[in-house]
Amino acid sequence: MLLSAASLPASYLGHRGLIAEPIRVLVTGAAGQIAYSLLYSIAKGDVFGKDQPIILVLLDIPPMLPVLDGVVMELQDCALPLLREVIPTDKVEVGFKDLDAAILVGSMPRKEGMERKDLLKANVAIFKTQGAALEKYAKKTVKVLVVGNPANTNCLIAAKSAPSIPKENFSCLTRLDHNRASSQVAMRCGVPANNVKNVIIWGNHSSTQYPDVHHAKVNVHGSEMAAYDAVKDDAWLKGDFISTVQQRGAAVIKARKLSSAMSAAKAICDHMRDIWFGTKEGEFISMGIYAAGNSYGIPEDLIYSFPVQIKNKSWKVMDGLAINDFSRAKMDATAAELVEERDTAMAFLSQ
Ligand SMILES: NC(=O)c1ccc[n+]([C@@H]2O[C@H](COP(=O)([O-])OP(=O)(O)OC[C@H]3O[C@@H](n4cnc5c(N)ncnc54)[C@H](O)[C@@H]3O)[C@@H](O)[C@H]2O)c1
Numbered sequence: 001m002l003l004s005a006a007s008l009p010a011s012y013l014g015h016r017g018l019i020a021e022p023i024r025v026l027v028t029g030a031a032g033q034i035a036y037s038l039l040y041s042i043a044k045g046d047v048f049g050k051d052q053p054i055i056l057v058l059l060d061i062p063p064m065l066p067v068l069d070g071v072v073m074e075l076q077d078c079a080l081p082l083l084r085e086v087i088p089t090d091k092v093e094v095g096f097k098d099l100d101a102a103i104l105v106g107s108m109p110r111k112e113g114m115e116r117k118d119l120l121k122a123n124v125a126i127f128k129t130q131g132a133a134l135e136k137y138a139k140k141t142v143k144v145l146v147v148g149n150p151a152n153t154n155c156l157i158a159a160k161s162a163p164s165i166p167k168e169n170f171s172c173l174t175r176l177d178h179n180r181a182s183s184q185v186a187m188r189c190g191v192p193a194n195n196v197k198n199v200i201i202w203g204n205h206s207s208t209q210y211p212d213v214h215h216a217k218v219n220v221h222g223s224e225m226a227a228y229d230a231v232k233d234d235a236w237l238k239g240d241f242i243s244t245v246q247q248r249g250a251a252v253i254k255a256r257k258l259s260s261a262m263s264a265a266k267a268i269c270d271h272m273r274d275i276w277f278g279t280k281e282g283e284f285i286s287m288g289i290y291a292a293g294n295s296y297g298i299p300e301d302l303i304y305s306f307p308v309q310i311k312n313k314s315w316k317v318m319d320g321l322a323i324n325d326f327s328r329a330k331m332d333a334t335a336a337e338l339v340e341e342r343d344t345a346m347a348f349l350s351q
Helices: 033-043 062-077 116-137 151-160 175-189 227-231 234-238 240-256 262-277 325-349
Strands: 023-028 054-059 083-089 101-104 143-146 170-172 200-202 210-212 217-220 223-226 285-290 303-311 314-317
Touching: 023 033, 033 054, 033 062, 033 262, 054 062, 062 083, 101 116, 101 262, 116 151, 116 325, 143 151, 143 262, 151 170, 151 285, 151 303, 151 325, 170 303, 175 200, 175 210, 175 217, 175 227, 175 240, 175 262, 175 285, 200 285, 200 325, 210 240, 210 325, 217 227, 223 227, 227 234, 234 240, 262 285, 285 314, 303 325
Parallel strands: 023 054, 023 101, 054 083, 101 143, 143 170
Antiparallel strands: 170 285, 200 210, 200 303, 217 223, 285 303, 303 314
16 A cells, blocks of 8 residues: 555655665554554654655554554554555565565464463464565565564574574564663662663563663763662662563553553664664663574573674674673573473474
């Protein structure tokens, strides 16, 4: 569906004088609540750049197509200059075609009485299909971000189902947890959120995740100090801080009766923008990546959240950070959960 009948030129002369071809970006679960917060930010250039025209492909399941029509209308009504085309679809061969970026938000939600195993089984089926569609239809350079839960294992299944796309192109969202951790420390120190850097989320996007501030820095009145020195409350950092971040998703659901959407959308934008443009000098961020060859003793065949730096659209794990016994135990516990989840998922994948 064309957004505007007025035919824009095939390439676009951006305000910095650069000519850019449109990129093709897929959002799945596009009729859902995260997508509703996300699509505007992408379409107005917050993620891929203010000079980058975009074709937005919106995939959802057939019963949601009427809702998707409403989302398309609203995107049209935003009259955004970078948005060339919006393609709503329920077909993977349309949704995954020639993609530059894929943001996989849609997944099977946990329904009442549903066992964890059944949920995993349903999601393995979805991410196997979507991985195979990436393999068949997307560009081999596509950057894939998995958001739908269980995000780490869904990402692993998608990556395994798209063997000709490098595993490094796949990542899952732990940036929301990372942002939650930064914000908790910032509020505790009474500084703006961007005065905190280099917190780490290790492991699974679940309540076993380990938010770690041993290497974080806080800028307090112009001087940069270690988070432990800035916070001056070790008991809080080793106790309530960790459980607050781990349980934050549940706390939002309890309060809102809906899961985090605005903050998830913001985190997706942060994550994808950093893939596209790189992380800031001297900073690292957290994302779930394929754990091959890591120096932290994490089992290899997992999507595990690590501290990474990104340059030229490639990430590199921050090696050499000192890990004490407290951290080691928590990093291993979340890895163990992921190993179990992977093994269950792999059994379903081979069925
Ligand atoms: N990783 C994270 O940090 C994080 C944070 C928040 C939410 N989440 C997860 O993101 C997912 C989406 O959350 P939401 O609040 O937008 O949910 P939602 O229920 O509002 O929307 C989900 C949408 O996905 C669609 N969908 C389901 N199966 C699909 C499929 N096979 N293909 C395409 N679309 C499909 C649904 O029809 C629905 O429109 C959930 O799994 C949620 O748990 C992850």
